[in-house]
Amino acid sequence: MQTEKVTQYIVDWLKDYAQNANMNGFVVGVSGGIDSGVTSTLCAMTGMNTLCVEMPIHQAQSQVNRAQEHIAQLKERFPNVSDARVDLTPVFEEFKTEVPETSLETLDLSLANTRARLRMTTLYYFAGLHRYLVAGTGNKVEDFGVGFFTKYGDGGVDLSPIADLLKSEVYEIGLFVKVPASIQKAVPTDGLFGDSRSDEDQIGASYDELEWAMSMQDQGKKPEDFEGREREVYEIYLRLNRINQHKVTPIPVCEIPPEFK
Known part of the structure; x- marks a missing residue:
């Protein structure tokens, strides 16, 4: 892959799409993983407003640390980057008190998908406030290979800048655009279950x-x-x-x- 050319192509594509849509920038959910790290950096490289939103729900501290490190680095590098933190843990816990109790074995997966959908709702709240586009963070393997995403959760986006890139290619771009080493080395996880299970464990x-x-x-x-x-x-x-x-x-x-x- 011609990493530099691909990177610039995506940046130009993002900027052209936003300008043609008469939108003011992008909002990205930042999790501390490589996909959101690369996506948020590419958005920042457009020079347009880029809002990075951290949305923990019983999140592992290691994931929180990586997300905060990445956001801090982006804000130092790009004056057009801002951030917000919305702790959705109490919202998630309140939601659980309002739905019927069940012992079905599908409960954990349903609640995991609920976390993703709460985050999608939050991103669109900010997008609506500022006339931003919600930038998706799914890669080609997840989006078109095994469908490893939540419908109307992390799959609920306005545009998908890295969805034609394999995971290995995302890592290549991550290295090129200087995503923090801690994120590049981290074991991929969706962080939706509140434990240490990785993507590989699930798949x-x-x-x-x-x-x-x-x-x-x-x-x-x-x-x-x-x-x-x-x-x-x-x-x-x-x-x-x-x-x-x-x-x-x-x-x-x-x-x-x-x-x-």
């Missing part, structure tokens, strides 16, 4: 393995073409790719036959 495969699987799918390979760990990874990828198509494809519209109208 069952690393991003390097998933990138390999995406390339195998592009080549039309089948699971039986592989054995051992490769087959296991490919089957994980294909299963997630299949069941999460409802996130990737546009919302289905029930089109009424003309003769019925």
